[in-house]
Amino acid sequence: xxxxxxxxxTLPEFLDAARRRVQAIRxxxxxxxxxxxxxxxxxPLVLLRAALGLSDVLLATSLVLTCACLATVFAIRRRxxxxxxxxxxxxxxxxxxxIETAAEFLTEADPFKRLAxxxxxxxxxxxxxxxxxxxxxxxxxxxxxxxxxxxxLLWWLTPxxxxxxxxxSIVQAPRSATTTAPSPDNSRAANEExxxxxxxxxxxxxxxxxxxxxxxxDSATPPTAGTPEQAGERTEATGANAEASRSxxxxxxSADSESRGAPSPDTGNMGAAAGARAAxxxxxxxxxxxxxxxxxxxxxxxxxxPEPAAQSRPDHGNQGDASAxxxxxxxxxxxxAPRNEDQPPAGSPQRxxxxxxxxxxxxPAETGEAGRGDAGAGLKAPAPGGAGAGRAPSPRVNQRNxxxxxxxxxxxxxxxxxxxxxxxxxxxxxxxxxASPQAVGAPPDVASPPVPEPDAADLENLPARRxxxxxxxxxxxxxxxxxxxxxxxxxxPR
Amino acid sequence: xxxTSDPTPAVPADEHAIESELVEFRAAFGKMQSRLQEIIVGxxxxxxGVLMSIFLQGHVLLExxxxxxxxxxxxxxxxxxxLRASRIQFTPDLMPADIIGxxxxxxxxxxxxxxxxxxxxxxxxxxxxxxxNRATPKTQSALLEAMQERHVTVAGVGHPxxxxxxxxxxxNPLESEGTYPLPEAQLDRFMFKLLVRFPxxxxxxxxxxxxxxxxxxxxxxLVDSSQRILRWAMLLRRVPIGTAMxxxxxxxxxxxxxxxxxxxxxxxxxxxGASPRGLQAMVLAAxxxxxxxxxxxxxxxxxxxxxxxxLRHRILLTFExxxxxxxxxxxxxxxxxxxx
Numbered sequence: 001x002x003x004x005x006x007x008x009x010t011l012p013e014f015l016d017a018a019r020r021r022v023q024a025i026r027x028x029x030x031x032x033x034x035x036x037x038x039x040x041x042x043x044p045l046v047l048l049r050a051a052l053g054l055s056d057v058l059l060a061t062s063l064v065l066t067c068a069c070l071a072t073v074f075a076i077r078r079r080x081x082x083x084x085x086x087x088x089x090x091x092x093x094x095x096x097x098x099i100e101t102a103a104e105f106l107t108e109a110d111p112f113k114r115l116a117x118x119x120x121x122x123x124x125x126x127x128x129x130x131x132x133x134x135x136x137x138x139x140x141x142x143x144x145x146x147x148x149x150x151x152x153l154l155w156w157l158t159p160x161x162x163x164x165x166x167x168x169s170i171v172q173a174p175r176s177a178t179t180t181a182p183s184p185d186n187s188r189a190a191n192e193e194x195x196x197x198x199x200x201x202x203x204x205x206x207x208x209x210x211x212x213x214x215x216x217x218d219s220a221t222p223p224t225a226g227t228p229e230q231a232g233e234r235t236e237a238t239g240a241n242a243e244a245s246r247s248x249x250x251x252x253x254s255a256d257s258e259s260r261g262a263p264s265p266d267t268g269n270m271g272a273a274a275g276a277r278a279a280x281x282x283x284x285x286x287x288x289x290x291x292x293x294x295x296x297x298x299x300x301x302x303x304x305x306p307e308p309a310a311q312s313r314p315d316h317g318n319q320g321d322a323s324a325x326x327x328x329x330x331x332x333x334x335x336x337a338p339r340n341e342d343q344p345p346a347g348s349p350q351r352x353x354x355x356x357x358x359x360x361x362x363x364p365a366e367t368g369e370a371g372r373g374d375a376g377a378g379l380k381a382p383a384p385g386g387a388g389a390g391r392a393p394s395p396r397v398n399q400r401n402x403x404x405x406x407x408x409x410x411x412x413x414x415x416x417x418x419x420x421x422x423x424x425x426x427x428x429x430x431x432x433x434x435a436s437p438q439a440v441g442a443p444p445d446v447a448s449p450p451v452p453e454p455d456a457a458d459l460e461n462l463p464a465r466r467x468x469x470x471x472x473x474x475x476x477x478x479x480x481x482x483x484x485x486x487x488x489x490x491x492x493p494r
Numbered sequence: 495x496x497x498t499s500d501p502t503p504a505v506p507a508d509e510h511a512i513e514s515e516l517v518e519f520r521a522a523f524g525k526m527q528s529r530l531q532e533i534i535v536g537x538x539x540x541x542x543g544v545l546m547s548i549f550l551q552g553h554v555l556l557e558x559x560x561x562x563x564x565x566x567x568x569x570x571x572x573x574x575x576x577l578r579a580s581r582i583q584f585t586p587d588l589m590p591a592d593i594i595g596x597x598x599x600x601x602x603x604x605x606x607x608x609x610x611x612x613x614x615x616x617x618x619x620x621x622x623x624x625x626x627n628r629a630t631p632k633t634q635s636a637l638l639e640a641m642q643e644r645h646v647t648v649a650g651v652g653h654p655x656x657x658x659x660x661x662x663x664x665x666n667p668l669e670s671e672g673t674y675p676l677p678e679a680q681l682d683r684f685m686f687k688l689l690v691r692f693p694x695x696x697x698x699x700x701x702x703x704x705x706x707x708x709x710x711x712x713x714x715x716l717v718d719s720s721q722r723i724l725r726w727a728m729l730l731r732r733v734p735i736g737t738a739m740x741x742x743x744x745x746x747x748x749x750x751x752x753x754x755x756x757x758x759x760x761x762x763x764x765x766x767g768a769s770p771r772g773l774q775a776m777v778l779a780a781x782x783x784x785x786x787x788x789x790x791x792x793x794x795x796x797x798x799x800x801x802x803x804x805l806r807h808r809i810l811l812t813f814e815x816x817x818x819x820x821x822x823x824x825x826x827x828x829x830x831x832x833x834x
Binding site: 093094097098100101102104105108110111112113114115116118119120 | 506507508509512513732733734735736737738739787789790791792793794795
């Protein structure tokens with residue numbers, strides 16, 4: 001406030017201008033104070049936002065709004081009165097007392113008091129230096145900057161770390177694999193790393209039976225990274241890769257197919273891949289553990305067989321793998337018989353039955369357990385074809401899953417491998433079916449209705465992504481029924 | 495009881511007239527102090543304090559050893575201000591009538607005998623009560639009414655004292671034998687308590703030069719009438735003081751009081767704190783200091799400077815504090831440091 005050099009500045013004008021300056025500084029301090037407390041308030045939320053499922057945008061918006069509200073409340077609570085202005089100016093003690101007393105006498109009629117006010121105004125007019133307000137910052141304002149910086153750091157660091165920890169704590173699959181679950185953010189990189197870190201196949205030939213889990217358990221130890229739920233998420237996250245694989249782009253599809261093939265033997269992906277290998281009559285380990293980026297593997301799986309599995313994952317995860325495994329398990333045998341609505345023949349793509357005895361023995365009707373890639377199923381049914389004989393996804397489960405958020409689906413996928421009661425409750429009906437006698441070489445469940453192909457109207461009502469999944473799924477079914485391309489041993493499409 | 499008083503001088507109602515009067519007073523005060531310093535060597539604070547007490551119409555208790563020029567100060571002030579000055583040497587056998595006067599039988603020319611009031615030495619404008627603590631409490635109390643009410647009552651008849659009326663009492667801090675310490679009620683009547691320090695070597699040399707010569711110098715009066723002094727006194731009382739300053743003074747005063755829970759701070763040494771008269775004296779002295787500083791309102795600094803002379807004789811220390819050698823000045827200093 002330049003009190004002196006302004007011509008004929010009155011005391012009220014001086015005080016009003018000084019109050020504006022002081023109030024501005026005070027508001028700035030209150031904003032800093034509010035920022036500090038808002039930071040303190042939101043630090044736990046930022047830390048746990050991944051676990052709580054809070055949106056970043058929502059959290060940031062609420063943080064800013066809280067800061068603004070707190071600053072407003074603080075500023076209103078500590079608003080400055082005119083008589084209090086003098087105490088916030090940089091003045092000598094006597095000058096401060098003089099202005100303070102004169103401000104009190106502004107409305108007085110006593111000549112002595114008017115004289116005091118007039119003399120004060122003259123003193124203000126004669127001042128050569130500007131009277132600046134005191135720069136008093138709240139104590140919290142000193143810590144506001146570091147607190148905000150820490151919050152930003154927390155914001156950048158917490159999602160990957162906490163989410164991976166959270167997932168690890170939830171998943172905890174009973175595996176002996178020393179896997180490190182990749183975060184969803186960099187799943188592709190993690191998958192590639194897992195692929196690159198995966199041991200090269202020992203080229204242990206399988207017996208050629210349509211066994212998913214069984215084959216995997218018998219085959220060489222597959223790569224370590226990747227859990228079913230992560231595979232499902234990867235499929236979600238790498239939808240472009242799936243599309244690329246469908247388009248037959250070897251380079252793009254290879255990564256995706258490898259990411260699906262990388263998981264441990266108890267994964268549904270492995271079930272699908274093993275089913276495909278079994279259908280092709282190739283050694284499961286060899287097909288499964290193709291090096292990353294190889295065009296033959298990518299083209300082979302991306303072009304034909306694995307597609308249904310990949311596309312069906314978003315809906316119900318590993319069941320799609322099971323179906324894929326079933327379909328692929330039906331490959332190596334004779335071409336599938338025409339579909340019979342009443343009693344689907346063995347080896348129909350929907351059942352995943354293989355005409356070979358091994359596959360028929362391993363037909364886990366109504367279960368889809370092995371097809372889901374359940375380790376227990378794969379290992380419980382060492383009989384060939386057990387894993388690859390999954391059935392098509394149940395529409396009821398599909399519908400239920402489609403109404404749940406991705407996290408729940410992921411959790412249910414992961415729960416397929418967990419042994420807790422809650423997780424098994426999610427897929428309880430399948431587990432019950434798994435316990436049925438049909439799981440061991442039982443004839444196909446004739447009561448299970450085949451999945452009807454949707455018409456165009458149904459497809460129109462589906463979301464675009466899901467529609468493409470369904471289309472690809474049934475396209476794969478048709479391809480399984482009338483194979484026009486058969487992957488050769490080298491994995492290149494014929 | 496009859497009571498008469500001099501008419502109160504009018505105070506100008508115009509801002510500029512007030513300002514010119516205050517400026518004139520500031521100049522006159524400076525001249526008076528300079529004139530007094532021509533006679534009194536050193537003791538600037540004492541001279542200033544005594545002058546202030548006259549314009550504030552307060553009484554001063556001077557504490558110091560004999561021979562420091564207290565009587566000379568009183569007579570010189572009377573000369574400079576044109577006031578009547580008298581001196582009373584207080585002794586143990588001094589009676590109240592010796593101070594305020596008594597009724598004597600007087601024979602008229604017609605031969606009739608009647609009582610007539612013979613005024614005592616208290617009927618003056620500047621009274622020096624030398625070694626006031628040597629008189630008995632009865633005699634000391636006779637001075638109470640004169641100091642507070644500014645009139646004396648004899649045989650049911652009130653006799654006003656001339657205005658202005660200022661008592662300058664002295665007491666010897668060393669000789670306590672045969673003395674009657676002033677009661678708290680009488681101490682409270684004194685506006686200031688000034689400590690007369692012993693002169694320095696240079697001051698002693700100057701005193702010898704001035705007092706051992708052939709001629710004794712007398713100060714010439716600077717004020718033509720006592721009405722002018724009263725006018726200035728009324729003007730000084732009108733100097734405004736803000737509420738914040740009054741609050742500050744009240745906090746200082748309350749800080750001198752012992753209370754429940756005041757186990758720390760200066761109050762722990764205090765048996766009895768200062769009275770409201772102490773705050774009145776502080777405010778009046780602050781007003782005068784503000785005018786002398788060229789300001790028209792009182793600042794905290796004025797109150798701080800006035801605190802010691804106004805409070806030091808109004809605070810009673812505890813026995814422990816006295817045993818530890820703590821003085822009231824130390825207590826006031828601590829109070830001023832703590833109160834904001």
